[in-house]
Amino acid sequence: MLENCSLCNLNCNVNRNTTFGACKCSVLPKLALASIHKWEEPCISGTNGSGTIFFSGCNLKCQFCQNYEISQNNFGKEVSIDRLANIMLELQDKNVHNINLVSPTPYVPQIIEAIIIAKNKRFKYSNCL
Numbered sequence: 001m002l003e004n005c006s007l008c009n010l011n012c013n014v015n016r017n018t019t020f021g022a023c024k025c026s027v028l029p030k031l032a033l034a035s036i037h038k039w040e041e042p043c044i045s046g047t048n049g050s051g052t053i054f055f056s057g058c059n060l061k062c063q064f065c066q067n068y069e070i071s072q073n074n075f076g077k078e079v080s081i082d083r084l085a086n087i088m089l090e091l092q093d094k095n096v097h098n099i100n101l102v103s104p105t106p107y108v109p110q111i112i113e114a115i116i117i118a119k120n121k122r123f124k125y126s127n128c129l
């Protein structure tokens with residue numbers, strides 16, 4: 001899928017193993033931050049907070065993006081899919097109400113793989129799979 005990427009409506013049809021499309025996302029998930037977020041909408045954050053994972057890069061080009069350094073300048077660090085799965089589990093262990101993925105679209109295949117790995121361990125926020 002990533003060798004001829006059409007994961008979003010921009011349909012770059014590039015090989016993400018060798019080049020970048022409009023989102024500037026490579027093959028490995030790149031994260032800017034993973035942490036408890038207590039300031040999302042109250043119905044998401046609840047009392048314990050949301051387990052937020054900010055992905056670097058973005059397929060949207062919103063003019064007033066509040067995460068510009070992350071979404072457009074690609075600030076972040078690449079992690080393996082195994083590590084992404086463990087990050088989800090580590091957030092779960094902090095008793096958050098959910099796992100909250102910010103700008104996940106360019107990484108959907110990697111995220112699905114990570115959720116499956118996490119689910120095979122002890123991940124409980126995977127009811128959709």
Ligand code: SF4
Pocket residue numbers: 005006007008009010011012013014020021022023024025058059105106
């Ligand atoms: S996910 Fe990125 S590379 Fe793929 S079509 Fe969208 S913008 Fe292009």
